[in-house]
Amino acid sequence: MxxxxxxxxxxxxxxxxxxxxxxxxxxVDVMQYKQEGSAPFRDITRQVLFDDPxxxxxxxYFEMQAGGYSTLERHQHMHxxxxxxxxxxxxxxxxxxxxREHDLINIPALxxxxxxxxxxxxxxFLCVVNAVRDKPQLPGEADLKTLRADPAVAAFIRA
Ligand code: MN
Numbered sequence: 001m002x003x004x005x006x007x008x009x010x011x012x013x014x015x016x017x018x019x020x021x022x023x024x025x026x027x028v029d030v031m032q033y034k035q036e037g038s039a040p041f042r043d044i045t046r047q048v049l050f051d052d053p054x055x056x057x058x059x060x061y062f063e064m065q066a067g068g069y070s071t072l073e074r075h076q077h078m079h080x081x082x083x084x085x086x087x088x089x090x091x092x093x094x095x096x097x098x099x100r101e102h103d104l105i106n107i108p109a110l111x112x113x114x115x116x117x118x119x120x121x122x123x124x125f126l127c128v129v130n131a132v133r134d135k136p137q138l139p140g141e142a143d144l145k146t147l148r149a150d151p152a153v154a155a156f157i158r159a
Contacts, residue, residue, distance in 0.1 A: 013052060023063060023085050023124050025049070033062065034071065039138055043068030043117075051131070058131050063124035064088070064117040072114040072157055073136035077129055079107040085124035088117040089156065094147075096156045112139065112147060114157060 017026040024030065025047070033044040043065035050059040061084065062070065072091070081090075087100035091114045092107055099105060105125075107113045117123035139147065148154040 013050070023061060039071040039073065039136070041069060041071045044070055049126070056131055057128050060127050060129070061124060062115070062127060063122055064115065065122050066117055066120050068122075069116040070114055071136065071138070072112060073138055074110050074112045075134050075136045076109050077133035078109050079105075079113070080128040081105040081107065082126045083123065084126050086117065086121050088115065088123040090115045091153065091156050094150055094153060096152050112143070116156070 014027060017028060019025050028047050028049060031046045031048075033041055033046045045063050047061040047063075048058060049061055050057075063085065064070065081104065083099050083101050083103045083105070085101060087098070090097050090099055090105060091112060092105065093111045093113075097105070115123070115125065144157075147157060
């Protein structure tokens, strides 16, 4: 193996990765949220801020453009979320919550959840997860029927 390549691959995370524009950091790639077509989502990007073998968690930053949303999903692992930029709404279980910068959102195991930016500005959030975790589940027809029984939830998950 090429020595420089090996060095690059095993390079530790630098002590400091400065923010170079709003919610964009040195040596942090702005990536696709998920594989296209794998699940419904719109205008959302993913940045992995902390992902170290010595840490049992990952810290990611997701950002939605105005009108953007994350996938409606649930899974066995939980999320610890802080809104870092802007405001919008999120679904946690059967509750639709208004959220804004620096609010903290707790998403327990096996709880349906989705984030939506407002119509005029981006919304971004930090999300802490277990490094080893199960794959998200998408709602089936029966799940959607249950969720849509509540008009506020039905309006929120419309798309
Ligand atoms: Mn999730």
